[in-house]
Amino acid sequence: MRVTCPIREGAQRHPEAEALRFMGQSWTYRTLDAEVARWTAALEARGVGQGDRVALLSTSHPMVTFLFWALGRVGAVFAPLNARLTSAELQPLVDAVAPRLTLALDSLGDRLSGSLSLESFPEAATASPTPLRAWEEDTPRVILFTSGTTGRPKGAVLTEGAFRASCRASAANLGAHPSPRWLGTLPLFHVGGLAMLTRTAYEGGCLLLHERFDAEAVNRAIDTEGASYASFVATTLERVLDARADRRLPDTFRFALIGGGPVPTALLTRARAAGLRALQTYGLTEACSQVTTERPDEADGRTAGPPLPGLEVRIVGTDGALLDVGQEGDVEVRGPTRMAGYWNQAEATNEALHDGWLRTRDVGVLDERGRLTLLSRRTDLIVRGGENLYPAEIEAVLANHPAIAESAVVGVPDPHWGEVPVAFVVPRPGHPLPEDLDAWCRQSLARFKVPTRFVALETLPRNAMSKVERTVLRRQAMS
Incomplete structure (x- = not known):
């Protein structure tokens, strides 16, 4: 299936709708489209084209979104790097993707030898009148390195189709919204951050981008900027409630997705009392973010919920045999959000992918309603x-x-x-x-x-x- 840039589509359908907000600045779909066109011209002037990789070292910033959509327009692949890594940790990742171009925020550039300034990159470029190309859904869009808690990071290749499927699956679970406004507090070198960036664009919504998590800023976005969705872990959820002294949330806020491990029962009760509806989730980079999420009308905080619509989860033994309800084993995932493979790592790809299923290396159990309880990483x-x-x-x-x-x-x-x-x-x-x-x-x-x-x-x-x-x-x- 062929698709086109959602920012250009938004500029044509609802040009004055807000698409992006950051530290008091705002971009409509029309002005965001113009900015992306300027960055597209800058990439083309550098000879960046189909299949080239562009590495980036940056915190969350509007320029990252301009670059992301511009890379799609020239057919290049985005390789964001963890902004908290040292030079010694970053260099092997850069070597692995062999980028045509490497960019970095000025404040981080000394960690990445040979990088160009992200801030000054598009300065001399003007928007190009070149017509937009259509994208195939199996086109690689991103190489995201796993966190490497159990070994050297691997670059998961995520396609345009995977991001779109993730958006559809999450939206089907959360319910229709005329213009979702996602709180972007997760870093844009994280699959969760990119999921929010892409979902708002596909659905004609707005990304309320934050450079880092700050509970006071989160509450301002909830109370005055119409935030409808957010993603937290237990500790950040508690900080949000502490900062607002448990004041009730406005009706414009719908759901918070909660990941990262078990959530205290008392905290969930406290969140509900404040009108914050929390849905526990399970996801991973290799499956383009969410895999399971509690259903809004069934959320009780006891599990990570059933698979999102269009995805499948099963539990298998160490021998690969399918296990019954209630039996603990390895979690496997199947569906259109699955990664294409690990970048230039055929052996690791073959170990992770088999017969359409993704071996997550996580251990879990399904209940009689198909809801997943995650128990541990296999290595933990x-x-x-x-x-x-x-x-x-x-x-x-x-x-x-x-x-x-x-x-x-x-x-x-x-x-x-x-x-x-x-x-x-x-x-x-x-x-x-x-x-x-x-x-x-x-x-x-x-x-x-x-x-x-x-x-x-x-x-x-x-x-x-x-x-x-x-x-x-x-x-x-x-x-």
Whole structure:
């Protein structure tokens, strides 16, 4: 199927509708289309064309959106790099994609040798009258590097069709909206950030772009800028509620998608009391963001919901055999949002993709209603004396302790049991490490699942994707 640039379509259908907002600046579809045309001309002047890769090191900024849509118009592939990485970490990623062009914000340019200034890149360009080309849905649009918590990052290739299918699936679950306004607080080098960028364009909505998460700014966008959707993790959701002192949200705000792990029951109750409808989700880069999400009329916070419309999820054993409802095993995903493969890594691609299914390397279980409960990454699984322990299950118990803000559980070697769980916990402000954590866990967990140690931290180490860096915690536990 052939499609065209949604920004140009928006400029033709509703030119004065707001398409993008950032720090008090606003672009309509007409003015955004003109800006994208200018960036398209700048790319063409540099000889960037079909299939070329363009690497970018930047925080979230309107220029990233101009570049993203301009790359689509010339048929090039966007390779955004994690703005929190060091020069030593970035260089292998650049080498892997072999970009025709490398751009960086001036403030980050010293980390990327040979990069051109993003700010000055289009200065001499003028909009080109060249007619727009149509895109095939299987055209690669983005190479997104996975976070690398379990090894060297791999570049997942996501197509135009995958982004459009992700938009359709999410919209089918959330319900019709005449002009959705997504809060863009996730970085644009993250699949979640790009999902919001593309969804608003495909649906004729507006992206309320933020350079970074700030609870006060989020609440202003909710209260005064008509934000209708947002994506949070438990800790950012709590910060939003704290900052607004639990004031009720306006009716213009519809749903918040919640990812990143278990959410305390008390926090969900608090959110509902403030009129914030939270839907738990499960997703991954290789499936172009969301895979499962709670249905709005069935959300109870107990699972990550069923697959989005058009997607399939199944649970298989380590031998690949299909498992029944209630049986724990590896999560596999099938549908049009699946990645095309890993960039220039045939062996890794063949390991991940088989018979139309994506092996996620996550461990989960489906209930009788097809709802997914995620238990752990396969590599995070803790095997104690032959028994499988899932960090998410233990973390969910700790999350409900009134003095614990967040936690992470890792396995460490043990001469008797093979592995034992150690829990790292972040106490809430003003609370010391609770002395009753062992007893608290024993109320809900079998004895062998209870952590052997509880270690207090001020914060959990996280990467730029907000994922807990468990390898760092394992090293700390072992030392």
